[in-house]
Amino acid sequence: MTAIALIALVVALVLVRIGWNGARGLALLGWALALGALTVLAWQDGAWGLSVGVVAGMGTALACVLHAGWSAPAKNLRARREPPAISIPHHRRDLVRRLAVFALVVPVAFAAAEWFAFGVQAAIRGGAALDSDAVVLTLYLQPVIWIALLTVQLTRARPSQMIAAPLVTAIAGTMLWGAA
Amino acid sequence: MSALPVSPRDTLVKRALGGHAAIGLLASALIYIICLSGTLVVIHDRWQRWEQPDVPEMSALSPAAVQTAIAAALANEAGKPATTHLYVRMPSAELPRATVTTDSGGWYVDASGRIVAREAHGWTDFLIAMHEYLHLPMTWGMVLVGALGVMLCALLTTGVLAHPRIVRDAFSLRARHDAQLARADWHNRLGVWTLPFVLAVALTGAFIGLGSVGTTMLAKAYTGGDTLKVYAHIFGHEPPSNPARAPIADAAAAMRTLEARVPGTAPTYVIVHEPLTAGQHVQILAAHPRRLIYGESYFFTSTGAFHSKAGLSDGAVGKQVAASSYNLHFGNFAGLPVEIAYMLMGLALCAITATGNTLWLEKRRRRGLGxxxxxxxxxxxxxxxxxxxxxxxxxxxxxxxxxxxxxxxxxxxxxxxxxxxxxxxxxxxxxxxxxxxxxxxxxxxxxxxxxxxxxxxxxxxxxxxxxxxxxxxxxxxxxxxxxxxxxxxxxxxxx
Known part of the structure; x- marks a missing residue:
């Protein structure tokens, strides 16, 4: 059954690739088949089955991309002369701004995420003893929250706008810890 | 004439690209080295065979041979400070060899348990240390590598936000166009289709690397600073020490007990904690096929009687998640095919990192910015x-x-x-x-x-x-x- 589901996954991604050329129905069918195959793998073999399925799916998709590159026509289209997304700081105020951004997104956001994760596990446990679920929740939630903070902060226009996200997170962590 | 209004979506895309570039430029060199070394160490067991090919190999090691290996290793320790742990690594499909390791080093043993050669895969160890902690002091190095895992995940999220044509361009690879166009397509296509892989390895790497910080915080709050007590909730509690001298623990009896109790399990490690002391005990780590967990830990007394198990295979969800993170990160959960897939995707991640910076550098050059x-x-x-x-x-x-x-x-x-x-x-x-x-x-x-x-x-x-x-x-x-x-x-x- 695992082998059948894996083969179905490969077929599904090929259908998605064919459908990408314009036959939207085929692409939708492909995604539906992929979802079904992954469901079967997860049902049968849990996280292991899901992981093996996703690896097979990625491999198929990458093979399709490489084939597209191999068969791409040679053209002399030149890339637009776009400005680089960020510039090298030359003035002191630019350097100070960069250092402020670094401080906010690295140590400040890291600490806020850590405190929030600590507060979550305290709130979930209430007064109960420390257990494996609480430990793992703390350790695993922290990087996830930090990634979310980084994503929010780095899409703000100015360093002053990057303060709110970690501040709100830290306050939420304090409230959760206080409620525990 | 007034300028055309910029939509909020365009602003978000521009800011996301700026954030993506900022992280990339700051961290890409170290991320690249971690990715490159990580790609190679997926098959670290096979590199060991490559580096030291002339070592006896076997498909299994009997309980009697394990006991002989333990005795031989402890005899080797005479005159040295007492080892706190002794590990016997059992033969596996990836590495059909047996080793015995103490605090002072590791040795290969033959099928009868006799020590035959010293472990001497210095280059493989160099690669693993580079990937795990960049050869820095281990705890700090792992924290840094874990933080870089978080940066890599943030590169993913900002990269997706900065890619408004992500669906439309899903299979477009203009490999034979202008080098900058081709480079951008390689970067984006490889980035999109390896996204689950990169997310999995970067997140699990972050969990593993940053774990010591969270554990320290929990230890200071709840266990008087003792981090081992925090880890024990996941990996099992150790009995109290007793340094009084005692005969060697009977690991062979423990192995026979395990086989009788859980038939068909494949031991991967046989560990004696605090050997030759009254507080010693035996731990056997056994693989569970078709599972992401690295194994289940079974604990035995020094005479080989069953004591308990850690519950990594069927215990609390937290234990199973923790135990699954390692294999998911290393790519060793389904044999050589998945290892090869991980290596190819690791190379893709190296290419993504390399092309990312080059895209930015080339944009500067084309604008005359040197x-x-x-x-x-x-x-x-x-x-x-x-x-x-x-x-x-x-x-x-x-x-x-x-x-x-x-x-x-x-x-x-x-x-x-x-x-x-x-x-x-x-x-x-x-x-x-x-x-x-x-x-x-x-x-x-x-x-x-x-x-x-x-x-x-x-x-x-x-x-x-x-x-x-x-x-x-x-x-x-x-x-x-x-x-x-x-x-x-x-x-x-x-x-």
């Missing part, structure tokens, strides 16, 4: 680090397994970067790529001719290395041929 020294430093990072990893093999071959590979690598890398910055022409990308490819080719041929491995797997690794290095060498030579006819405005960074 950056020759930065380009040289980046070329040296991408191709120079790989070359130095290969040259480390020769250093290990000449000086032995104890050669200071980490010191040599980082010293040489720093010097190479200084030279590249001072003399950018030296760090020509095509030339560096040829040197790298040539080094791989010569090393593979040299290994075949000088080491003459008698087992198949190291020979296969050499042949694959030769097969991959030849096209890489020819690519570099083709680029040199084009460069000879290059015009002034052409792209000098064909990476």
């Amino acid at each position: 950056g020759a020294r930065l380009r040289a430093a980046w070329s040296m990072t991408v191709w120079g680090s790989a070359t130095l990893i290969v040259w480390a093999i020769w250093l290990r071959g000449v000086l032995g397994a104890e050669a200071p590979l980490a010191l040599a690598f980082w010293s040489a890398f720093a010097a190479a970067l200084v030279v590249a910055i001072l003399y950018p022409r030296v760090a020509d990308t095509a030339a560096l790529r040829r040197v790298c490819a040539g080094s791989i080719l010569l090393t593979a041929i040299g290994h075949l001719m000088l080491v003459r491995p008698a087992i198949a797997e190291p020979i296969v690794i050499d042949l694959v290395a030769i097969a991959l290095s030849v096209p890489l060498l020819l690519w570099g030579m083709r680029a040199r041929g084009r460069a000879a006819h290059m015009t002034l405005g052409a792209d000098p960074t064909p990476a």
